[in-house]
Amino acid sequence: MFVRVLTEDQIRQIHETSLEILDRIGVHVPHVEVLGRFADAGASVDHDEQRVFIQPDLVEHSLEQAGKTFSIYGRDTKNVAQFGQGERNYNSIAGEALWVDEQGQERRYATLEDVATATRFGDALDAINIEGAMSDPHELPVAMRCVQVMVTMIKNTTKPIHFWYHDRASAKYPLCYPFLEPISPLRFAFNGVDLLFETSRLNLPVPIGPMAQMGMSAPATVAGTMAQENAEILAGICITQLIRPGMPVCYGGICHAFDMRTTQLIFSGPEQAIFGVAMTEMGKYYGLPVYINVGLTDSKRPDAQAGMELGITLALGAAAGADIFGHMGISGVDQETSLNMLVLQEEGIRFVESVMREIDFSDEALGFSELEDVGPGGEFIGRDHTVNYFRKELWFPRLLDREYYDAWLEGGATSMEERCRQRKEEIMATHETEPISKNLEQALDNIVAAARHELL
Numbered sequence: 001m002f003v004r005v006l007t008e009d010q011i012r013q014i015h016e017t018s019l020e021i022l023d024r025i026g027v028h029v030p031h032v033e034v035l036g037r038f039a040d041a042g043a044s045v046d047h048d049e050q051r052v053f054i055q056p057d058l059v060e061h062s063l064e065q066a067g068k069t070f071s072i073y074g075r076d077t078k079n080v081a082q083f084g085q086g087e088r089n090y091n092s093i094a095g096e097a098l099w100v101d102e103q104g105q106e107r108r109y110a111t112l113e114d115v116a117t118a119t120r121f122g123d124a125l126d127a128i129n130i131e132g133a134m135s136d137p138h139e140l141p142v143a144m145r146c147v148q149v150m151v152t153m154i155k156n157t158t159k160p161i162h163f164w165y166h167d168r169a170s171a172k173y174p175l176c177y178p179f180l181e182p183i184s185p186l187r188f189a190f191n192g193v194d195l196l197f198e199t200s201r202l203n204l205p206v207p208i209g210p211m212a213q214m215g216m217s218a219p220a221t222v223a224g225t226m227a228q229e230n231a232e233i234l235a236g237i238c239i240t241q242l243i244r245p246g247m248p249v250c251y252g253g254i255c256h257a258f259d260m261r262t263t264q265l266i267f268s269g270p271e272q273a274i275f276g277v278a279m280t281e282m283g284k285y286y287g288l289p290v291y292i293n294v295g296l297t298d299s300k301r302p303d304a305q306a307g308m309e310l311g312i313t314l315a316l317g318a319a320a321g322a323d324i325f326g327h328m329g330i331s332g333v334d335q336e337t338s339l340n341m342l343v344l345q346e347e348g349i350r351f352v353e354s355v356m357r358e359i360d361f362s363d364e365a366l367g368f369s370e371l372e373d374v375g376p377g378g379e380f381i382g383r384d385h386t387v388n389y390f391r392k393e394l395w396f397p398r399l400l401d402r403e404y405y406d407a408w409l410e411g412g413a414t415s416m417e418e419r420c421r422q423r424k425e426e427i428m429a430t431h432e433t434e435p436i437s438k439n440l441e442q443a444l445d446n447i448v449a450a451a452r453h454e455l456l
Helices: 008-025 032-040 056-065 112-123 145-156 190-194 196-202 222-243 270-285 304-320 339-355 368-374 384-393 405-410 416-430 438-455
Strands: 044-046 051-053 070-073 080-083 089-092 206-208 249-252 256-259 264-266 290-292 324-328
Touching: 008 051, 008 056, 008 222, 008 270, 032 044, 032 222, 056 222, 080 089, 112 145, 112 339, 112 416, 145 438, 190 196, 196 222, 206 222, 222 249, 222 270, 249 270, 256 270, 270 290, 270 304, 304 324, 304 339, 324 339, 339 416
Parallel strands: 089 324, 206 249, 249 290, 290 324
Antiparallel strands: 044 051, 070 080, 256 264
8 A cells, every 4th residue: 555746757856956966065064084984985075164065976875885674672672673674663752851741731841750651651552663762851961861761761661762862972872773863954963973983883773864844944845845855864874874884774754844824843734744755755766764754743732633633644654655653752843742642643553554454355354155144134243254353354442432422421521632641541550561680770770870970
């Protein structure tokens, strides 16, 4: 099941425009060693301006070299997320500065305890197979924050994890794929590039995802934004391959539109649905696994707007063939983290995954002999065939309302937001994470102690 919005000619147009951007306009890379490697590879480098002009042949060579499949594992290695292998993955947000306990309340700065809470919570959500920290703990020193976050997450989930790295020094400790985020238009941050020298020692995969904003940090057109975003990703791929040839990468086509009325990024308008599908097509054109920002919402509550926005964009992105979707658990446009919102998004993921299922077309499933036995005017509700199949063929929601009106009234006449809250409270009260061994716990605590001593 695939949807498309670009023709083959349009894909080539974007690709060729991106190559021209890199060749004639170039990108800003404030890293002396990487600039030297670009120069050695034949690129034109202005060392004074820290600007590199990347020729098409270097881009093509880097694309050929880049690893195009990889897997990441959790504490329990049975929990694996596969990229470039036909699987779909869903991750919660790697970290937000603010946290809201209930929609409509005051936000507060996120804490390390929120990391533990979010990780235990995500451990219970079957549809979330890569856990993000969801919190950027305000009380911890930034120099070693990611180390403490990693250890807290490993203690509270058996799934693969994701969080924000800080710099090269702190990247010596965590084991998590780094996220390389170019700064649109056409710039890279020193730390984002520099820390790759550390993670490359283990050949950790690198998602590359600029967030070019149409009309703000990119041209005010869909096509122009995609061409720029694509150029920034291609430049990032060149950087990864100059640091370590063959390093696996993930194509992060996560551009967005910019709302000229509210003057903030748009998480989930019609343009985001277009971007999700089209950037998936671009990434697959290069044979790469693809990460897109769909399943998100501009709403601050798990309400009708949130359901509509996350459902439409997620369904189209999944049907386009992307590999990973996120970041789930954000309330509004990077406004704060919300477990209630994450609950709603998991229900949306479960819905979409059921839509994407493989349909059984066996003779028994087609049911000719069953219909022959029942005949005209018969019924199927009491048949063995129905008993054998309905649990496999029907999707059963956890949150959506399908009750008769009177039953709904007797149940409290709840809204979706209330059911999300109830589901959250149920998980918080009942879920227990598989405990870690004493030896592993001690080893993790030693890592934190070493990081504190060295980094602070």
